[in-house]
Amino acid sequence: MDRRGLINGLPKPIPGGDRRSARDKGTRYIRRLFHFQHMDFQFATWQMASLFYSPQKVYRNFQYRKQTKDQFARDDPAFLVLLLMWMIVSCVAFVVLLGIHFLGFFKFLLWTIFIDCVGVGLVVATIVWIICNKYLIKPSCRLTEDVEWGYCFDVHLNAFFPALIILHLFQLFFYHIVIRYDTFVSRFFGDTLFLIACAYYVYITFLGYSALPILRNTKVFLYPMAALLVLYLMSLTAGFNLCRTLVDFYHYRVM
Structure with missing residues (x-):
């Protein structure tokens, strides 16, 4: 057993130990990406549902x-x-909806994976990781615990999935029926769907950090809900269909 000093009854990390541990965990995680037989897809499916x-x-x-x-x-x-x-799957659905050519599918897929999901996730996870460890961690835990960057990225992935399903798949069933038209009903349906997707992201993010016993004042992660509500009301008043704008943006980005 490592000899470590005790602070408040908890082990004091050896200098540099956390960095080595994080590197080892990251290496094992990446290595397991190439061994599908070792992955628990049934449990991951339960998590998604x-x-x-x-x-x-x-x-x-x-x-x-x-x-x-x-x-x-x-x-x-x-x-x-x-x-x-x-x-x-969602990119295939969008390709069919927008009539994008075959090469456009790969461009859209790369944008979705490396910009919308991974790129945004890297930025959000890093910013929240810094804020949590600098401002939200409890004073009694500051010397012995910290929020893992990998956990921050996991929280982003958790919050991203429902938004992906709502905006990239569910809305497609209603796009040609309701959303694409310039009527109040179309705007109301599209903006409400957009609000629900974003609210899922905010709420699941809040749950992720409120689940950490070493953090305090995690209600700050719910504050964006107010901005979302204001955006929702403004878009309805201004006649702005957020879902249709998102689809138009995807089409412009790929074409």
């Missing part, structure tokens, strides 16, 4: 992982692999 009707249950498992494996972040990439598959 739970994010819609009971996201609290998903974060209870994160707490259990901390107790058993000493980390909140996922050590099984099955969720990420399934998320990539859903992004491929």
Whole structure:
């Protein structure tokens, strides 16, 4: 057993130990990406479904992982692999809807994966990781605990999935029927759908950080809800269809 000093009854990390540990965890995670037989896809599927009707249950498992494996972040990439598959399916659906050529499909897929999901996730996870460890961590935990960057990225992936399904798949069933027309009903339906998708992202993000016992004042993650509501009301008043604008943006970006 490592000899470590105790602070408030908790082990004091050896200098540099956290960095080595994070690097080792990241290496193992990447290595498992190439071993599908070691991934628990059934459990990852349950997590994805739970994010819609009971996201609290998903974060209870994160707490259990901390107790058993000493980390909140996922050590099984099955969720990420399934998320990539859903992004491929959604891109195929958009290609059919927008009549994009075959090469455009790959361009749209690359944008969706590396910009919309991974790129935005890297930025959001890093910003929130800094804010949590600098301002939201409890003083009693500051010397012994910290928020893992990998966990911040997992929270982003959790919050991204329902928004992806709502805006990239669900809305497509109604696009030609309702959303694409310039009527109040179309705007109301499209803007409400956009609001629900964004609200899912904010709420699941809030649940992710409120599940960490080392953080305080996690209600700040709910503050964007007010901005979303203002945006929703302004878009309805101004006759702005957010879902149709999103589809037009995707078409412009690819073409």
